[in-house]
Amino acid sequence: IVGGSFTPIESHPWVAAIFHKRYGFLCGGTLISPCWVLTAAHCFSDGEDTKLTHLAIHLGKSAINETDARSEQGFTVEKLIMHEKYDDDNFNNDIALIKLKSKNGGCAVKSASVRVACLPPLHTKLPAGFTCSIAGFGKERSSAFQFSQYLKHAEVKLMSNAECNKELYYENRITDNMFCAASPDWSTDACKGDSGGPLVCEASGRMFLFGVVSWGEGCALKNKPGVYTEVTNYNKWIAENTGLSEYTNG
Ligand code: 4AZ
Numbered sequence: 001i002v003g004g005s006f007t008p009i010e011s012h013p014w015v016a017a018i019f020h021k022r023y024g025f026l027c028g029g030t031l032i033s034p035c036w037v038l039t040a041a042h043c044f045s046d047g048e049d050t051k052l053t054h055l056a057i058h059l060g061k062s063a064i065n066e067t068d069a070r071s072e073q074g075f076t077v078e079k080l081i082m083h084e085k086y087d088d089d090n091f092n093n094d095i096a097l098i099k100l101k102s103k104n105g106g107c108a109v110k111s112a113s114v115r116v117a118c119l120p121p122l123h124t125k126l127p128a129g130f131t132c133s134i135a136g137f138g139k140e141r142s143s144a145f146q147f148s149q150y151l152k153h154a155e156v157k158l159m160s161n162a163e164c165n166k167e168l169y170y171e172n173r174i175t176d177n178m179f180c181a182a183s184p185d186w187s188t189d190a191c192k193g194d195s196g197g198p199l200v201c202e203a204s205g206r207m208f209l210f211g212v213v214s215w216g217e218g219c220a221l222k223n224k225p226g227v228y229t230e231v232t233n234y235n236k237w238i239a240e241n242t243g244l245s246e247y248t249n250g
Contacts, residue, residue, distance in 0.1 A: 001136055002220040003188030004154025009062040009071065012135040012153060014117035014198060014209070017058045018043065018098070025064055025147050028136040028197025029057065029098065030209050031116050035107035036242050039196035040212050040229065041086035041096040052077045057100055060113035063150050064137045071113040075100040081241050083234075092175045094214040094229045096196075097241055117200060120208040120232050128160040132181060132201035132210060134226070138194030142219045147193040154188040156181040156199070159225055168223050177233050179211065182225035190226045191219035199228050 009015060016029035016037045029039035037057060053076070060071040078101035083093040100107050108114050126132075135153040139146070164180035165172045174180060181199060182189065190197070190213045199211030211228030218224055238244070 001134060001138055001148065001152035001154050001188070001194055002141060002191050003183065004134075004152050006150045007135065007153040009060055009113045009151055012151065012198070012200075013060070013113050013115035015061075015135050015151065017061045017064065017137060018196065019056045019058065021054045021056060025137060025193065026055075027193070027195050028138070028213065030198040030212070031059060031108055031114070032119060032209065032238070033116055033242065033244055034109075035100050036244070037098040037100065038209070038212060038231070038238070039096050039098060040094045040214055041082040042088070042091060042094050042214070043196050044080060044082060044096060045088055052080055055080070055098075057098060059108055060111065061151070064147055065149060071111070073108055073114055075102050075107075077101060083237065090173060090175065091215045091227070092177055095212060095231075095234055095237075097238065117198060117209040118206055119235060119238065120203070120210055122232070122235050124203070124208075124232055126158055126201055126203070126210065128158055128163065130158045130201060131155050132158060132199050134181075134190050134194065134197065134199050134213065136190065136194035136197035136213065138197075138213075139191040139219065142191060154183070156183055156188060156226065164225060169225060170227070174227065177230050178214065178227050179230050180225035180227055181211070183220075186220055186222045189216065189220035
């Protein structure tokens, strides 16, 4: 995250950190039920080549290079489901599900640092200008060599797709499965490593997962908003693939 501020995991307890056992930190994710993490498909764009045994998922983590045994819960991956229509060329349908597996057979246990995020009610559309929050361990500047040592969060404002598809911004590259968000002074944005992580918005006193960090040109560049996967388009896909009976828990 460029700009914004450091935040304890307790403020974003649904944040998951996805690691590759060889390459280190890979992507963010969001815990949407005790056994399932929602993330971005492009994190695994080598597709079948991502060996599930190479992945590790950590919940309750505030620092990328430190393990806090009191707050953390670690998992391996039982299943990785990439959206069958994910398009590597334009990042359309950039969404994937991870089923967690632990040694004792259980999944995530609710605590102050581990909690699920709500999926928004079907077809909820928030207005342009609405303020939402992003969180992740991504780079603090595009030029940084390393990811952020600590979890960060920042506020961004939603943009309409009509606006974001203008020539000044992304000239018709924003599909109906994406939306844009940015800070009005272009000082704050998601960056490399924040991919897969949450954009949550408060509605009726609760935080709902509306977006998955997907792509953008650079980070915090003028007229180049962050682009997010539109989670409300996937309630049915999520329900079918997780077997969670409800389309929404909102
Ligand atoms: C990335 O490379 C990335 N500014 C993610 C988000 C954004 C840019 C790049 C948005 O994972």
